[in-house]
Amino acid sequence: MSEKQPSFIGGHPVLDFVNTVAWRTEPARRAERVSDAAGWLRWAVTAEVFPAVPDGELPVDDAELAELVALRDALEAVLDALVDGEAPPAPAWRALRLALLRAREAAALPPVLPLRWEPGTRDLTDLCHALALRAEELLSGPAASRVRRCAGPGCGWFFLDRTRAGTRRWCSSGDCGNRDRARRHYARTHPTAGR
Numbered sequence: 001m002s003e004k005q006p007s008f009i010g011g012h013p014v015l016d017f018v019n020t021v022a023w024r025t026e027p028a029r030r031a032e033r034v035s036d037a038a039g040w041l042r043w044a045v046t047a048e049v050f051p052a053v054p055d056g057e058l059p060v061d062d063a064e065l066a067e068l069v070a071l072r073d074a075l076e077a078v079l080d081a082l083v084d085g086e087a088p089p090a091p092a093w094r095a096l097r098l099a100l101l102r103a104r105e106a107a108a109l110p111p112v113l114p115l116r117w118e119p120g121t122r123d124l125t126d127l128c129h130a131l132a133l134r135a136e137e138l139l140s141g142p143a144a145s146r147v148r149r150c151a152g153p154g155c156g157w158f159f160l161d162r163t164r165a166g167t168r169r170w171c172s173s174g175d176c177g178n179r180d181r182a183r184r185h186y187a188r189t190h191p192t193a194g195r
């Protein structure tokens, strides 16, 4: 993974959302890739959740930012459970349920078919709603069985495995995959190292 910019390797906005934490499973290296409201709005556009960065001054609202991060924490736990074939932890599930109820309450439902919730696209609360609804779509559909977690030590990034055989292991073959090849090469050429 690159060191500073958010990455969009997930193949789904909800996976890219959780992937805004780098080295997710290695506490000493764990790092935020998006730190403020303006950064999140830019992220939302690149992730194709918002059509454009909203005009005008964005009010600084720490509560909105905290709500977004809390949703990300909940989704992180739910996705780990999904990949591990376990039941989602109760607090994370409660948080996701609440986020979904709020999203439905706030979103528009235009009288057209197929039925589709339309959350707002202006601020971090709208982003929270949009991501909760996208999470529902991901976790209730066939793509859920394609969610994988990178096998790179400490990486923890999620992605949709679109390979026919379902055998993709790395967030990026040029990144964690490369590190793994280097590790295996080192083990082969230094057979006594690490024993």
Ligand SMILES: [Zn+2]
Residues within 6 Å of the ligand: 001, 150, 151, 152, 155, 156, 157, 170, 171, 172, 175, 176
């Ligand atoms: Zn990785």
